Amino acid sequence: MIDALFTYEFLQNAFFSGLIIGVIAPMLGLFIVVRRLALIADALSHVSLAGIAGSLYLSQQVLFFAGLNPIYLGMAAAVGGSLLIERLRRVYRNFEELAIPIILSAGIGFGAIFISLAKGFGSDLVGYLFGSVSAVSRQDLLVVSILAVGVFAFIYLFYKELFTLSFDADYSQASGIKGRGIQMFFMVLTALVIGASMRIVGILLVSSLMTLPVAAAIQVAKSFKSAMLLSILFGEISVVTGLFAAYHLDIAPGGTIVVTAIVILLLVLMGKRLAGQSTSKRKGEVL
């Protein structure tokens, strides 16, 4: 793949997009997971599906949409979904988690309608569902790069507020931190990243890249900073290994990336268990 990487532009696009997504998805995912909102990523990716399917359907009907990258409507739908989730969480103050299945169902519902209306999209849709090495364009890479700059700047500037909000939302409010605006901006960025990641990882698997590396990292991290670094490391290993496997086996990268992330999680869990057993054994010997 290394030789091919220097030769083919589509591979460069996929590889570099993957590398960037491997950093920003787990970075945002850490804040989502520690707030026990992991399913938000799933809901937003399904809303993206509705946007993508809508764009693909409209491209058959309206000339303007034929020239439009479906990723834009997918991202717009995800942003709309994220704002609706925030609104619904305030409406259902005592059942905040209800907002997620409501938006997830809406995403699947609209997606199914557009797919049916268009009588299916063949390989196009499969690429969006499970990712594709060959479908990533230079334009997609540019979008992902711009988003990455936004995510880095946001997390650099609001790291302490995001940490405080994630650890203790009540305390943040009482100490006068303007959490609502930050939370809203965070959700919009998350939605954009989900929308932009679907080319490479696929709609159905993008949420996994936000949660699986984090799930492995929080098993071993003592500090929040180390949890973030480990999440990024596990995310990068998943993406690079997954892309290599997908290229050589000629299969969808979404699957190989996510399966690699699951293998990492299992290895971390096993390693932790073994470390725990040897510690208790040593303690037993001392006693």
Place this chain on the structure above:
Amino acid sequence: MQESLVKLTDVTFNYGNSSVLKDITLTVKPGEFWALIGPNGSGKSTLIKILLGLLKPNKGSVELFEEPISSVSHKERVGYVSQKSNSFNRGFPATVLEVVRSGLTKKTGLFKRFSKADTEAALNALMEVDMREFADRNIGELSGGQQQRVFIARALAAKPELLIMDEPTVGVDQQNSASFYSMLEKLNRDNGIAIILVSHEIDLVTDLASHVACLNRTMHFHGGRRDFAKLNDNDLSRWYGHSVRLVHQKEGDPSND
């Protein structure tokens, strides 16, 4: 020198049509240690939320540091430990130092990163509560009593003039709770931090505090500990709406010394 840190005048608060607080008047001066007591549903937590500016009263005025609460921009002058603090997600990957330093988020300001001085301030706050050596430990590994000390350190990191605590010892065993209260007494005595402590442990906190406020929708009593000690159990039982018996363990009243 400020005359008052907190001044509530005729504060009334309703949730919809139901009255929660009626005509509450209370003044807290620098260095005072107030115990806020009352039965469940008496409006103690609502009063705390009003003091923190999280709820707006329907009637009356609230002043913090001799300014209307709405114009107080430096909320870090008030340290807060909530009832729910120790019900945080125990799997949260954070060190004790990271948690304590988060108490400086508001003071440090938007778009700024924590400095070395902030980390020093957090470590000093941990020293105040005898938890300095736990700085690099994961917060979830600590006992309930130790975690509660960490939350006090978080509130102390910004060097507040007033510490407000809403039932901070819920879920903490008796021994840890006693040592926690003696630490509060030391903070109040040695550092001069004014404290408002909401608690159900009437005997313990009324012996510890310099002043007592007894609330059940209206303010039934507010004054020095010595005056509170003169009350009989019947007064308290009447205000609480059920039988209450006080067993004082301490003599004297520092507020009247």
